[in-house]
Amino acid sequence: MQPIYSIQVLRALAAFMVAIHHVQPDAAALAERAGLSFTRSDLLPWMAGVDIFFVVSGFIMVHASQDLLGRAGASRLFLKRRLARIVPLYWAMTTLFLLVGLAVPALLNSGVPSLTQILGSYLFWPTVSTQGFVQPVYSLGWTLNYEMLFYVLFAAGLALPLRWTLPVVAIVLAVLVAAESLAGPLQLPFGFWGQPIVLEFAAGMGIAILRRKGLRLRGAVRVPVAAAGVAVLIAAAHVPGADGPWSSVLWRGGAAVLLMLAAACGREGIVTPKPVKVLATVGDASYALYLVHPFVIRGMREVALRIGLHAPALYIPLALAGAVLAALLVYRFFEKPATRLARRWLGS
Template sequence: MGYERTSGTEIALSKLLHVQVLRALAALSVAFLHAQHDAEGLAARIGHGFAALDRFPWMAGVDVFFVISGFIMVYASRPLFGEAGARGVFLARRLVRIVPLYWAVTTLYLAVSLAAPALLNSAPLQPWQVLASYLFVPFERPDGTVQPLYSLGWTLNYEMFFYLLFAAVIVRPKRIALSLLVAGLAVLVLAGRLLPLPQPLAFWTDPILLEFAFGLGLGWLHAKGVTLGRGVRWALALAAVALLAANLIDLRSDLSEMRPLAWGLPAALLVAAAALSRTEREPSALTRFAVTAGDASYAIYLVHPFAIRGMGVVLARTGADAALGPWGFVALSLAVTLLAGILVHRLFERPLTDALRAWVDRRA
């Protein structure tokens, strides 16, 4: 999410080191949340106490991804604005970037659900719902949630919808295109608040769409050459973390309505702090590793449930879970998730994306 992997654009994105680091932290934040959930089950099984760090909204890593996505689409699409044929080129590149790995993990999840449904503890879906999952069409599951077969894909359903909207305006000059897109997102959200819409229209008018608009605005500021000093950027980042940690709004009462304010605005502050830097220092070894994790953040996000659940199964069958304990499990799960994500990115995602992108460019 929020990353255009091409030879030319990748060189440009290499200058956004802090954005890459933020992408890594966002992916690991979501993984940390889910690792704690499995650690609770481990603690109950071995008779240990476990107090999850659930005061902080770790799931807000997704909101950071959405803001980054809006920013990167502006940043990476600069040569395409106002060009004939831009729609097809843009959509082809986004499909190449998003679809292969998502379809791979969805197919793996489908195989596991058929072979060992007890491992997943989820209600079976109808064939049309499985097909809709592959096609990024939202639908309501039997439990009332609007999630595809592989539940993490709900974020990609939003991403693909945003890409379609972006493609609709990209043939216009950048200023006009972004104005139309921000206005369109606002109108969709307003319509969703005023009208009782069925699915998937209710999904496509959720207030979370405004987080893409936040990213578009930051992309516009970046294109205009707006930069922030180091002190200001640190202040924004600390303010964002403080707002999230304060948990000022009871999100459990109405997460959908308040999420752009409670999580989206702090996410935008974090992205502003990362993206609007004046200069890039020579990165340290730690920063270079974080950038590597940022490159693999899409893979980390999609494979982390397999890594966490797989680690739990191995520890339970070997009897090592009692010795490791719930927090040891969380730490090991994050390490395995990070390694698995980087390996999947380097051995599968990047080679396949590069090959498909080269094929698309030859046909463009």
């Protein structure tokens, strides 16, 4: 299937936003060690990169599965493809995190995980951490617990008659959220699965349906839609209470929907500029960037401490550039080969 370069650029942006969020505490720690001042940037709600990822994921599941809709054995094939895509790298990063925790516990920001939490992490099952949060051992994996829920629901929907697949998936997500909102807090895992953020998957599916039905935005409309998405993101960083469960979906999720509309519903047949293709390459490695960047950021902080590089203005761009470079290498030499191997092993 022909790649949509603008969506890959959006994925790169989303992963980079999360990296910016995580690099700032380390930059603050360096500045404090040297007695320097540091003011974090709150220009955007940087963790809104996750909201963008979820809307993109909802879109991609429909767009990339058009050959599976209504096909015999679609559920099993879809789930095998998704497992081959996300499991190898996530399990590798989780294992690396555990090994680092055993070797140098001081580098981690969490206590010693329980066996239940470790097993839940590898199985994408919501469990409570030693700090009292519902998150896996490698905390970034909380988003993948939601992704796995969506994959399972989507796979189940593929077993239904074609006209019911997408409506049923959206309805189940809505029921989970309604149950948690009206009758909650529910016990795990339903209390975790019922958070409003899962509605962003349904929003992404809706955009995929609009594109499939022929929605295309001309430049005169597409640019203002994208600009509106950016404006909503900026506003979300400064509106009090915009980070609550429902308000974040309205603000951050709404911005993600606007950005996704602009990215996914552009006119076809237009020559893609080379800079866009370069950014799309980072988008290809966005999953690796999301999972790898904390290791690079923390590792470069330790290096910076040892060489006396305490200036945040130098550390931040170096750490972010290092994270992107590491992600590209991991994508090229581990993620792609591991995915191919997993697909071959699973027969997908």
